[in-house]
Amino acid sequence: MTTSKSPSKSKQQSDSSSPALDNALHEIQPGSGRVDHAEEQRDNGGETHQQIKPGADHGDGTAHLTDNFGHRISDNQNSLKAGARGPSLLEDFVLREKIFHFDHERIPERIVHARGSGAHGVFEVTEAIPELTKAELFQKKGNSCPLFVRFSTVAGSKGSKDTPRDVRGFAVKFYTETGNWDLVGNNMAPFFIQDAIKFPDLIHSVKPEADRGYPQAASAHDTFWDFISLMPESMHMIMWAMSDRALPRSLRMMEGFGVHTFRFVNAEGKGTFVKFHWKPKLGMQSTTWDEAVKISGADPDYHRRDLHDAIDAGDFPEWELGIQTFDEQWAAKQPYDVLDATKLIPEEEIPVRIIGKMTLNRNPDNFFAETEQAAFLPTNVIPGIDFSNDPLLQGRLFSYLDTQKSRLGTTNFHQIPINAPKCPMHNFQRDGLMQTMVPTGRANYEPNSLAEADEDGGPRECPETGFSTFEENAERNDPTEKVRARGELFADHFSQARMFYLSQTDNEQAHIASAIVFELSKVTLPHVRERVVAQLRNIDADLAKRIADGLAIDLPEAAKPARKPVDLGQSDALSIQKNVKDILEGRQVGILFAEGSDRKTIDALKKSIEAKGGTAMLIAPKIGGIKLDGGTLEADGQLAGTPSVLLDAVALVLTREAAEKLTTDSAAVDFVCDAWAHLKAIGHDDGARHLLDHCHVPVEAGGVSEADGSFVDNAALRFFDREPDVRDLA
Numbered sequence: 001m002t003t004s005k006s007p008s009k010s011k012q013q014s015d016s017s018s019p020a021l022d023n024a025l026h027e028i029q030p031g032s033g034r035v036d037h038a039e040e041q042r043d044n045g046g047e048t049h050q051q052i053k054p055g056a057d058h059g060d061g062t063a064h065l066t067d068n069f070g071h072r073i074s075d076n077q078n079s080l081k082a083g084a085r086g087p088s089l090l091e092d093f094v095l096r097e098k099i100f101h102f103d104h105e106r107i108p109e110r111i112v113h114a115r116g117s118g119a120h121g122v123f124e125v126t127e128a129i130p131e132l133t134k135a136e137l138f139q140k141k142g143n144s145c146p147l148f149v150r151f152s153t154v155a156g157s158k159g160s161k162d163t164p165r166d167v168r169g170f171a172v173k174f175y176t177e178t179g180n181w182d183l184v185g186n187n188m189a190p191f192f193i194q195d196a197i198k199f200p201d202l203i204h205s206v207k208p209e210a211d212r213g214y215p216q217a218a219s220a221h222d223t224f225w226d227f228i229s230l231m232p233e234s235m236h237m238i239m240w241a242m243s244d245r246a247l248p249r250s251l252r253m254m255e256g257f258g259v260h261t262f263r264f265v266n267a268e269g270k271g272t273f274v275k276f277h278w279k280p281k282l283g284m285q286s287t288t289w290d291e292a293v294k295i296s297g298a299d300p301d302y303h304r305r306d307l308h309d310a311i312d313a314g315d316f317p318e319w320e321l322g323i324q325t326f327d328e329q330w331a332a333k334q335p336y337d338v339l340d341a342t343k344l345i346p347e348e349e350i351p352v353r354i355i356g357k358m359t360l361n362r363n364p365d366n367f368f369a370e371t372e373q374a375a376f377l378p379t380n381v382i383p384g385i386d387f388s389n390d391p392l393l394q395g396r397l398f399s400y401l402d403t404q405k406s407r408l409g410t411t412n413f414h415q416i417p418i419n420a421p422k423c424p425m426h427n428f429q430r431d432g433l434m435q436t437m438v439p440t441g442r443a444n445y446e447p448n449s450l451a452e453a454d455e456d457g458g459p460r461e462c463p464e465t466g467f468s469t470f471e472e473n474a475e476r477n478d479p480t481e482k483v484r485a486r487g488e489l490f491a492d493h494f495s496q497a498r499m500f501y502l503s504q505t506d507n508e509q510a511h512i513a514s515a516i517v518f519e520l521s522k523v524t525l526p527h528v529r530e531r532v533v534a535q536l537r538n539i540d541a542d543l544a545k546r547i548a549d550g551l552a553i554d555l556p557e558a559a560k561p562a563r564k565p566v567d568l569g570q571s572d573a574l575s576i577q578k579n580v581k582d583i584l585e586g587r588q589v590g591i592l593f594a595e596g597s598d599r600k601t602i603d604a605l606k607k608s609i610e611a612k613g614g615t616a617m618l619i620a621p622k623i624g625g626i627k628l629d630g631g632t633l634e635a636d637g638q639l640a641g642t643p644s645v646l647l648d649a650v651a652l653v654l655t656r657e658a659a660e661k662l663t664t665d666s667a668a669v670d671f672v673c674d675a676w677a678h679l680k681a682i683g684h685d686d687g688a689r690h691l692l693d694h695c696h697v698p699v700e701a702g703g704v705s706e707a708d709g710s711f712v713d714n715a716a717l718r719f720f721d722r723e724p725d726v727r728d729l730a
């Protein structure tokens, strides 16, 4: 079957390097036939029939509605009945097949990371590293491969909001010429636990509580903090999870981390430890907590929409791939264990070396077929990239293959186009549920000698180019022992948590403290609140005191650390605010106008926002067309449906009369008050001052300016020094 694809309205690139995927998808795509020779009919019940015109070219199969076996359907509005008022008939295979298929449309959601958004893209090597790895991909600058990315939240269900306080998954599938490489990471460098055996407990504790089925997509509840309070190893990750990193402004504005220590292996068999980093071109940016909460009401799909719209508009999101590499001698000298996933390597110790660039340039054609069915496997590595003995990573190597069978229902999930490699794939595995390949010949075993009889004997192993595991296993380890134990330095649970906290700006520290107070205030078990504060005393005395004050409890005794923390100093790379990129690209600036607003000011603002790479969004009380001096202007968003939480900065271009009228509209008042409270730049003309006064926004404050160039210059920034005036931080 051939189908015609409607021309794309966007600037997305078609990924010519993925023919297998494209063909497979389009060949099986139902419902994409053209309907330009259809006509509408009403039948006796008034129901609408959209039918092929009588006498049309019935040879054009694509336009004809069929069942799943190609039988053309004459009536898609009425089931077959014994009389117009009679019972439905069992022989109606059209009805039965349609309902049967619908009844089974959903598949189990992911056990974790159920809520996610995907995009296609391309990876390009910007610096070859043959001295470190024999991975074909990294042998030459300019090498490239197609890829698919899925970003996700961890705790919430598939339909949950995009902006809870949570870790974000950052999973990348590289379709390389030597097989798929899945770098299944997060937007936070450490992890909560050290050993895979604790993962089910961690996830059970954070998911909705077992008896009541809530809260959804939230860590602010008893069971999560009960578990955490008994797991001091989670304290470093708790600092990250309570920081603004858990509230990204956009998926395009967050860093990614491979988390575990992996291993490069070069052509001589030499191993080098490696940590992977993704650095966003747009820089890092986060929302405030209050903003994130309000966004989840205004637009639960905030991140998904932002990613989709950016790609659709041709603003292709980009990240640099960076590495930190080191050897066992270096690792042995550190005060932490590089096999412990609750630890990171400060960038000041080993700078991140950029070796590649990822560009996301194509939205999925179909969310279910691609994003939902994407199956990432940390076991997907290519020759030249290997695992370390990190006990969390080792557990993951088992988990993902296993879970895909449960979620996608078959061992053949690798044949789903989004998961299939784009290089040749041959083996002797056969059959299984939903087998779509049709192997020929008799060779489904080996060794075989069928070739001697001129038959196809099938593929053969290759010691030269095949994956071979790094051979050493005795790095500070006795492989003859069988033990249930952790490496000695795993017992230091607080040094890096302290380093992270002390590396933040004052404002970021206040956000962390306030987040913990908020979360623990939702905890109903007083002994859990106390035990968390007792752990925090080992991170920073002031932090623990702020939390105790915020909870109005006495400061408990410090918990006894398993190993005395050491001073690791500070790492500026860990702070978002210290690394702000003052660029308007990727940011949305709202211009609120109403009847009589000055068209020239609006046009000039729009022009300078766009000149700086930002997107201007026109917002008015009514969208269809507002009368201004010199014509009417349509808005992109209606005021009540476009609160300022969805925007990075706002300009108010209003006549005095319009501003006065808007003081009685809570949508307008919230628009201004929230922009102020969320520390955003606010631009205004003379008329709009009345609305600002009504909202108690001081026009002389930082970030509040005339709606001109000075406002556009400020539009990418947040004015954190305003915060003590707008909320009581811990």
Ligand code: HEM
Residues within 6 Å of the ligand: 109, 110, 111, 112, 113, 116, 150, 151, 152, 168, 169, 170, 171, 184, 185, 186, 191, 195, 196, 197, 199, 257, 258, 259, 260, 341, 374, 375, 376, 392, 395, 396, 399, 400, 403, 404, 407
């Ligand atoms: C032993 C520890 C872990 C276990 C058992 C585990 C298990 C799982 C499972 C079962 C899924 C759902 C997969 C699916 O249905 O497609 C998943 C998804 C995911 N996990 Fe883990 N996980 C572990 C640790 C981690 C860590 C440390 C990270 C970050 C480095 C991580 C990152 C992810 C991501 C990003 C996804 C979503 C992949 C996607 O977008 O489809 N996980 N994990």
